[in-house]
Amino acid sequence: MQRRHLLASPLALATPAFAQADSRPVLTVAVQKISNSNTLEPPREQSNVGFRLSGLFSETLIGTDWTGDLSAKPELATAWRRVDARTLEFTLRPDVKMHDGRVMTAEDIAFSLGAERLYGSGEASTTRGVLAGATGKEPPGDVVAAARRSFPGFEKVEIVSENTIRFVNRTPDLTLEGRMTQNVGAIFSREAFRAAESWLGWARRPVGSGPYAVGDYRPDVSLMLEAHDEYWGGRPPARRIRVLEVPEVSSRINGLASGEYDFACDIPPDQIGSVERHPRFEVLGSAINNMRIICFDTGHPLLRNPLLRRAMAHAVDRDTIVQALWAGRTEVPKGLQLESFGQMHVGEHQTPRFDLNEAKRLVRESGYRGEPIPYRLLNNYYTGQVPTAQILQEMWRAAGINVQIEMRENWSQVNDRGTQRGIRDWSCTAVFPDPVATLVRAMGPNGELQRSGEWKNEEFNRLVSVLETSTEAADRRAAHARMLDIIEREDPGYIVLHQAATFTAKRRDIRWRAPRGWPLDFRAGNLAFRAS
């Protein structure tokens, strides 16, 4: 007994001392999925679930005010200026501590935005499979693809001085500031990358400078994010963030109700009421920078006729969908654009209005005789996807259009060209506030819509280069307006339904503002614990 007491005494003394040293709570967040790719490297995990978490452990030179007006804000760069239409110069934030304890250097920036991390050693890297990184350090092909899509004109990063770097593009690009906010351009420790055993090892434990450092990661199960106490933006309010993968929405809500989770993400709108019935919890969220759309395959013999596509666009009552399935908690944008685009937002553009008579007239004019049009659908990949499709089917039926829903299991089956495609669901995220992030990135010649052979328009494609390279804001805005008219009204490539919205359930006694996008923000300015 005496020996046991002797052993126990230092522990008894040490425990309160430890608790005093760090009394911050551990925050438990339940998400549907932590990472689709089982990696945390942003260019590899370009998904909604990836966007949600990457900002917790990594940062970009220019940040986005996700809980505010979505404007650009200084992050790892304190200032930036245009040297010319091709070049942006950044003043780096001094004394930024990385998670490996080193101070961030200009070399870290050059590494993070350069070939070693994003583009690989040459042409061969574009054809590398996703697992080339399992043994070596070359970035896999999809990382290179994401980097080229995010920074299509990248030429080099110049180190001007210890605290100044320049991002140089091959071609003029007015959207460089916006592009620099994308998480593909997050800044990581060069030394940590070089010390990693393999690319895959690195991608499972990237070393950045965000408020939380990546700790234990169990793919498909959990991710531990440890507070980075030397974070330049202040000591994080949570000692640790436990991100748990809980695939079932009812399990996430039950875990919140039982007190095991502090936050439960991905709450569908029809569950908001049941969560908020309990006074201890609330659901926060709003429309985000992602828009739900329906794409046309103009290779379909019937859909080749723009009149029929226009009829389908006029038959859709978006407000009814928003009220019925989203409890009115999201918005219908004016086409595939957001107000955060600022001067590039075309306020006068009107997405085809709901007009059943016009839809019927266009159907008659098109010569359509009720032949079935296939609509390939995944089972609620998007929130409310199946009920939305069923409502749309009835709206089209009211206009005399016979749309047949075909359930598919995965995107490969949805996009399969082996059988006749018709229409399909998709979404488009404005990854930075400029139409290049929407119309060019998704619908342009290198975007998925055209690459998959679903739609093409020569005039639209000519205007893409104006949007991408013109340095005249007025020309760019005019090009944007014309492109919206072409792809939404004259020769429809898609129908915009509404903005997506994301809802997060949480304890009421935690002060936190929901983002207007996917990224979660648990920094000192956006997270506080009240006494319950």
Added chain:
Amino acid sequence: MVRFLAWRSLRAFLTIFLVVTFAFLVLRLSGDPAQIIMGADAPPEAVEAFRSAWGLDRSVWEQYLGYVGSIFTGDLGRSMRDGRPAAALVAERIPATLALTIPALMLKLGLGIPAGIYAALHRNSVIDRLVMLVAVAGFTIPSFVLGLLLVLVFAVQLGWLPSGGQESWRHAILPVVTLGIGGAAVLARFTRSAMLEVLGQPYIRTASAKGVPWRRVVSGHAAPNAAIPTVTIIGFMLGSLIAGAVVVESVFSWPGVGRLMVVAVANRDLAVVQCVLLLVSFTMVVANFLVDLAYGLIDPRLRTGAQGGH
């Protein structure tokens, strides 16, 4: 006996062969893993390189022969998602699944068989009706509904147990009970029915008439004769030890083989799905084999080849 073993082994081999072949073909005909894993945005050259690297550009027959050949060398392939050997990924998850399914099996046996025997011995009594009512409910309620109900009561309302995850033994209680109740209900119904049939046999009446104590009649004559159908059901349960908790693992966020399989199927991570199916079919075959052996032990007529009543 040698002939029996040889025949059983051949059947087992054929079963596994068919499962492997069917899974191989269905997986390849129902989605392109390259497109699914690399994402819709990946450039065509990267997708083609992926196909080439993983041999997906070869004909299905070539792929199949290569796969079967590698199985015989003990190579079950690598995960396309993270490059690790599929067998290692699956092996990592097996303990978590067994941590649910073995206690659940114990629960099924411990609850189901005594309840079935008791109900049969008290046929048409209130207790019999009650046991059967509970058994029918346990049998018909889907496991995801039962799991959520248990969570609602024991985690949300009472706060006694955690609702999900795998951090302590307490986290296993609700999933084990969810798995166990359904199986126990099935066993109870089968055991009761088998016992009732046996209890009506002339040799039971004879034993009773001879003055054998009722307890001895039940344990020495009725129960062993009623065991055959029950053992068959137990065989199925043994076979589903590895993959019998897919739904429950999802409801309780339990990182076992079931969840691995769901994710692997969704991502068309071919080697992992095939590895799980191979393991499941192997387990099933072994369980069936054990059941056949058990038949022989329970019923000497089967062992000797004599004609019997079964």
